Amino acid sequence: MSTEPKFTPGPWRDNPDGKHHELVGDGMWFAKLRWTVTGPRNSADARLIAAAPDLYAALRNIYEGNLGDEPWQANYDKIRAVARAALSKATAVGHSNLQGAA
Structure with a gap:
C-alpha cells in the first residue's frame, strides 16, 4: 500500500x-x-x-508481510498474535479467551 x-x-x-x-x-x-x-x-x-485503527494496522501488516524476514509459514504464530491482539481490543475478550487462541 x-x-x-x-x-x-x-x-x-x-x-x-x-x-x-x-x-x-x-x-x-x-x-x-x-x-x-x-x-x-x-x-x-x-x-x-x-478498534478500527488496530484492526486496520493488523491487516496492513499481514498484507505487507511486516512480520519478519522469514516466509509467512515461519511467522504463523506472530500473524496469529497480531490478529488476536486486534480482535481482543475489538471484542473486549482476553487474548486467551478468543476461540481458537493458542
Missing part, C-alpha cells in the same frame, strides 16, 4: 458518558455516538468502532 490512511490516527478509545459514546483519537474526541435504541450491543459496537 503506497499511501497513508486519511482517517484520524489511532489508537482510538471509547469514552462512554452514560448516554453517548465519545470516540477519542489523536488527543481529541472526533465522534459522538448516540444510539437510537439503547441496549447491550451499544458498548460492543462502540468498542468495535474504536
Whole structure:
C-alpha cells in the first residue's frame, strides 16, 4: 500500500458518558455516538468502532508481510498474535479467551 490512511490516527478509545459514546483519537474526541435504541450491543459496537485503527494496522501488516524476514509459514504464530491482539481490543475478550487462541 503506497499511501497513508486519511482517517484520524489511532489508537482510538471509547469514552462512554452514560448516554453517548465519545470516540477519542489523536488527543481529541472526533465522534459522538448516540444510539437510537439503547441496549447491550451499544458498548460492543462502540468498542468495535474504536478498534478500527488496530484492526486496520493488523491487516496492513499481514498484507505487507511486516512480520519478519522469514516466509509467512515461519511467522504463523506472530500473524496469529497480531490478529488476536486486534480482535481482543475489538471484542473486549482476553487474548486467551478468543476461540481458537493458542
